[in-house]
Amino acid sequence: MTEHSSHFIGVDLGGTSLKGGLLSLDGTVKSELVKRTPVEEGREGILRELFTLIEELLEISVDDHVRAIGIGSAGRIDPVTGTVLYATDNLPGWTGTPLSELVEGRFGLPAFVDNDVNAAAIGETWMGLRDTVFTSSIMFISLGTGVGGAIVHKGGIIHGANGGAGEVGHILLVPGGHPCNCGQNGCLEQYGSGTALNRIARNIEPEWNSHILLKQCTEGEPRAVRAVEGFAADLAAGIISIRNMLDPHKFIIGGGLVDSHDVWWGYLRSKLDALSGQQTMLEVAQLGNRAGLIGAAKLALDGIARISGSWK
Ligand SMILES: [Zn+2]
Known part of the structure; x- marks a missing residue:
């Protein structure tokens, strides 16, 4: 498995929609999916749709080796533990969700979480400005x-x-x-x-x-x-x-x-x-409404680099 076959899943999780993408190491979006956020079902419904979205992206990835999952979520996030510290009623029941832990437990892949605007900013810096x-x-x-x-x-x-x-x-x-x-x-x-x-x-x-x-x-x-x-x-x-x-x-x-x-x-x-x-x-x-999912994938890429000590 070469470094270059590494892929990352990025998800932008907001009160209206869940946008997910499968990205290669160079930031190319290879596949993209969008789902409605079922806020009326609270945390359980939001998690179900999130898991389904990630599952579908993993199925699409076939031979591409997905290394990690990044999520930019609305609300205030502890980026170290990947837990939602606070979310408004736009995401009912979302406060306190240990998002990294749940995603890692479900898919057996490292998961990295940050706030959605932070993820969008990372996306714009990476692929919009191309400040590599x-x-x-x-x-x-x-x-x-x-x-x-x-x-x-x-x-x-x-x-x-x-x-x-x-x-x-x-x-x-x-x-x-x-x-x-x-x-x-x-x-x-x-x-x-x-x-x-x-x-x-x-x-x-x-x-x-x-x-x-x-x-x-x-x-x-x-x-x-x-x-x-x-x-x-x-x-x-x-x-x-x-x-x-x-x-x-x-x-x-x-x-x-x-x-x-x-x-x-x-x-x-x-x-x-x-x-x-x-x-x-x-x-x-530059990236419009794709900034969040692109930045979320970058969170995953950076997270893996930190863990493996190959960078920074
Ligand atoms: Zn205010």
Whole structure:
């Protein structure tokens, strides 16, 4: 068995779907499967679908030697034990699940688990930026329903004391501002997410949503342009605070909102320049919704390398 026949399974486990891939050592996705996350069945149902997904990928792999399984899961994860420390109601019953242990017990393969946004950040650094020498400090920000974040430093994730490092969605942007589901008021997530953009749209016209707002902005509707400028200014303020704390080589911006980045990217750039004299390196994420499964496979690859001592 040569090193080059080694393959890895990566799974992106979220509240809506389970995305799995079979990847070769060089990061090529050889097969991909998607399943719906049966959240209504709680932990048991989620685990059943996860196991089925992995089984199907193992069947597809046939002659390819699968060395390990990586999982990027929503929630706060202990990356050492692979246990879910905390998950919101998006994954009911998921808190406390010893995910690595269960997957290893079921398949007899090493399993490595981290948070889904951390996995996406690893994926973007590996196959998006192709930073294979891992010299960079990267701040990954995911703009979707919420605002997620991950700090990649020299190829590894910075986790913090409780797995919560990089949770930039809950930076306080407006003290006493909009209430956030984390218990604080005025978090960045309340101003820079897709959910926030929907609220901003409804405040202009009750029947508007973020899509209509962005379309109106493109067409030059003055209220829409002002609103998107305000959204970009809030996002820029958050990014500048993060930059001053972390001094990353660059920011990679991913998540669902990136699909419409051609509308707001220019505003964000000009707000960054207007609010700060310093240069901020900003890039659009490259891997779309595959970043998580690709990064999860990289977690498995790195985990095996660590165990076997062949690297690092
Ligand atoms: Zn918050």
